[in-house]
Amino acid sequence: MRDVGRWVMRRVRLYRPDGNALRRRTDRIESFVVLVCGLLFTGSLALAFATGGALYRAGVAAERSGHWVAARVLRDAPAPRTSVDSVRAELRTPVSWTDVRGRTMIAEAPVFLGTRAGSTVRVWLDAKGRPGGTRPDRAMTVARAMAGATGTVTVTGGLLLGCFALVRRSLDRRRYAAWDVAWLAAGKPRGANPETT
Known part of the structure; x- marks a missing residue:
């Protein structure tokens, strides 16, 4: 934890506007970015x-x-091929029900494997009256909201880090070019040891 604190403090000192005469224009641009x-x-x-x-x-x-x-199953759903009781797979099968106006509606809805024709099953209808799987529950609603918020922060943070990396790379190229010019003006090749030249 102390290492993270030190790293943060170094970043703050590096990027804060302090009027230091040794800061180059590229350093100030990077601080602004x-x-x-x-x-x-x-x-x-x-x-x-x-x-x-x-x-x-x-x-x-x-x-x-x-x-x-309450809907009536119109066609047998296939029987499960395994004898595992804990598996309750669903399959979309035609069902019929009576709507609030008294009309008979027919559509495919999910029913458990092995459901016989003529059986009565509960079917969830969405706001438009279409049969869906199950009623959306609060846990799924909260999970979707959290995933959306987390995804927004993650994508935005990634884009900003990518933009910063591109700007930093461009600024580093300018710094290296300025250093080359300064070394050549001093009559020394870049990378030369100042003590031996």
């Missing part, structure tokens, strides 16, 4: 909260918008 990237990353946290909040609200709306209906 670090400041802009830091501010943009801080702004991405607000974007992450907004994304997570929007996903959460959409999930809660999906939870509340649908409803269960």
Whole structure:
């Protein structure tokens, strides 16, 4: 933990504006880019909260918008090929139900393997009246919201780090070119040992 603190303090000293006459123009540009990237990353946290909040609200709306209906299975679902009781795979099979207007609706809905024609099953209908799998639950809603917020921060942070790396590479090229010019002006080849020349 102390090493992380030292690293952070070195970065702060490196990039802070201190009026040091030895700082080159490229150093000041790099400090400015670090400041802009830091501010943009801080702004991405607000974007992450907004994304997570929007996903959460959409999930809660999906939870509340649908409803269960009792549907009759129209065709036998294939029997499971294994005798493992813990496996309850689902397969989309035609079912029928009566909607709120009294109309008979037919669509494919997920039913367990081995369900016989004529059986009554519970089917979750979404807000548009389409049969889905199961009712969205709160844990899935929270997980999607967290994944959306985390993904936003991760993508934004990665893009900002990539941009900073490109700017830093360009600035390093300028620094190396300036050093070459300075060494040549001093009459020494780059990389020469000052003690021996």
